[in-house]
Amino acid sequence: MKVGIAADHGGFELKETLRDFLANLGHEVVDFGAHAYESTDDYPDKIIPLAQAVSKKEIERGVAVCGSGVGAAIVANKIPGVRAALINDHFSAHQGVEDDDMNLICLGGRITGNRVAEEFVQTFLDAKFSGAERHLRRLNKVIELEK
DSSP states (O other): OEEEEEEOTTTHHHHHHHHHHHHHTTOEEEEOSOSSOOTTOOHHHHHHHHHHHHHTTSSSEEEEEESSSHHHHHHHTTSTTOOEEEOOSHHHHHHHHHHHOOOEEEEETTTSOHHHHHHHHHHHHHOOOOOOHHHHHHHHHHHHHTO
């Protein structure tokens, strides 16, 4: 799978770990930065290009990391076609895809440990949208808001 990843300074270390983890699993990883730790960078500058690539379907799924994951989720969801969520549990990592067609996972680099983050990301990537009528109906209502 072609997976994009991005982080600001608050998520830089976790992003580096996840990038290597994804590559070792055989995924094609597109790194949108930060490419070096920079304490004064701003999460929108890193997350927006990732979210735009998800929206344009240049990548299949995205992984965004900032200090808490909250800012990454807020900015990613401003891009039409992106369905991002802050994930702090295993159930939501797969249920968000299965029921809501989530295409971008957000994590907190200051609150989520490396191994737990790897589990969440792998669960997210392994999940498939169910396509159930009720889920499509709800998703279409969300898509309609973007028009």
